Amino acid sequence: MPRVENINNKIGNFKKSITVPGDKSLSIRWVLFASLAKGKSIAKNLLMSEDVLAAIEVIKKLGIKVILKKNECIIFGKGVDGYKYKKNLKIDAKNSGTLGRLILGILINSTDSIQLVGDKSLSKRDFKRVTDPLSKFGAKFKLTNKNFLPLKIIGSSTLKPIKYYEKKGSAQCKSSIIFAGMKADGTTIIKAKKSRNHTELLCKHLKLPIIIKNKKNFDEIQINKVKKINTLNYNIPSDISSSAFFIVLTALSKNSELVIKNVNINPSRIGIITILKKMGVRIIFKNQKVYKGEKKADIKVVSAKNIKAINCPSELNSGAIDEFLVIFLVAAKAKGISYFKNIGELNQKESPRLKWAQKILTLLGVKTVTTTDSIKIYGNPNLSLDFNKKITIKNYLKDHRVFMTSVIAALTFGGKWSVHDKDSINTSFPNFLKIINKLKND
Numbered sequence: 001m002p003r004v005e006n007i008n009n010k011i012g013n014f015k016k017s018i019t020v021p022g023d024k025s026l027s028i029r030w031v032l033f034a035s036l037a038k039g040k041s042i043a044k045n046l047l048m049s050e051d052v053l054a055a056i057e058v059i060k061k062l063g064i065k066v067i068l069k070k071n072e073c074i075i076f077g078k079g080v081d082g083y084k085y086k087k088n089l090k091i092d093a094k095n096s097g098t099l100g101r102l103i104l105g106i107l108i109n110s111t112d113s114i115q116l117v118g119d120k121s122l123s124k125r126d127f128k129r130v131t132d133p134l135s136k137f138g139a140k141f142k143l144t145n146k147n148f149l150p151l152k153i154i155g156s157s158t159l160k161p162i163k164y165y166e167k168k169g170s171a172q173c174k175s176s177i178i179f180a181g182m183k184a185d186g187t188t189i190i191k192a193k194k195s196r197n198h199t200e201l202l203c204k205h206l207k208l209p210i211i212i213k214n215k216k217n218f219d220e221i222q223i224n225k226v227k228k229i230n231t232l233n234y235n236i237p238s239d240i241s242s243s244a245f246f247i248v249l250t251a252l253s254k255n256s257e258l259v260i261k262n263v264n265i266n267p268s269r270i271g272i273i274t275i276l277k278k279m280g281v282r283i284i285f286k287n288q289k290v291y292k293g294e295k296k297a298d299i300k301v302v303s304a305k306n307i308k309a310i311n312c313p314s315e316l317n318s319g320a321i322d323e324f325l326v327i328f329l330v331a332a333k334a335k336g337i338s339y340f341k342n343i344g345e346l347n348q349k350e351s352p353r354l355k356w357a358q359k360i361l362t363l364l365g366v367k368t369v370t371t372t373d374s375i376k377i378y379g380n381p382n383l384s385l386d387f388n389k390k391i392t393i394k395n396y397l398k399d400h401r402v403f404m405t406s407v408i409a410a411l412t413f414g415g416k417w418s419v420h421d422k423d424s425i426n427t428s429f430p431n432f433l434k435i436i437n438k439l440k441n442d
């Protein structure tokens, strides 16, 4: 497969119904919970991407049996303290921050030293944000240059519960502490700025000793020692973050309409829907259902006519944190200046995404004013590139979302694009280009 995707034409109009793969956050969490349950758990529609396969490899190294079939994954968990592994174990989270951070919480009571490594991108990301609070339980860590992977964890068999204030709105930090709290004697108390709450919902569904109090700007979570986790059969709904690229593609294309089936619409994940609706994009949820505590629906979106600029309220940030790159493309075509603030966390992702947003928008000829934690986008409702305009996107640390955002920009604004490192999509959305081609041929 050539590594560069060349796009030379805008997409034509389409009217289709599509299904995108399973949700990444839920898939990784299911793998981890199933590994800690006692007995056989089965998942259907598990996302088969590199991040999830990395999670499966990690639990296999920790002594858990996994059978992967075409349409299902079976995990034979050995209980909360059932991991068995050889001395000086090395585990690899590859590109996945979620896996790397959550597994550290689970390994908090593993007294043999374990080394955690990751790929080039993950090795540039901050791990101190989880090792600092995890140390307070009694575990020891050795990080590279005090912040980074590779790191070593030496857990403790006598863990003290902690009080922790999560201020970044990071579900990875919050979830890591919830997992660690399940292993400490006593009550761990977490005050957490709002962020995706899949871990809490799974704990509740599994009837684990968790209490959640939802306050206006934060959640208070109490978690006690867990003795047993029941097996968990789960049919994973589709990923709203993968859907986001197609929502924006439809909004920015002419005379088009798209239905995306069976998508997880957990209220802590639908910031993109609220933001785009405020900007004048018509999106509706159909067939809404609740499944094991999670909301899901079909999402219908149609081409947008008059896109309005937005002064994006900060409280929407964490619910749209993975979608901002593609949301910025909508702002590029809006009437007026859009402003997104308090989004410094974007530079902590698989690549420094705020910087990449500025680069891509500049290549599109859109004026931006960027600081370390905000961006102003000067929209142009007539934005369209000369069909000869050459744009190359490369050296972006293989950030899957930079690749997919660039493809959507090429298909909606025109120009001659060469987007490198096409294999980056394998981390979250391996059949992304296949679905694009389906819409191109409509």
Ligand code: S3P
Pocket: 024, 025, 097, 098, 169, 170, 171, 172, 173, 175, 195, 196, 321, 322, 345
């Ligand atoms: C995730 C949480 C978010 C998000 C990531 C997945 C999760 O990261 O960006 O893609 O599954 O918990 P942070 O918790 O660092 O904000």
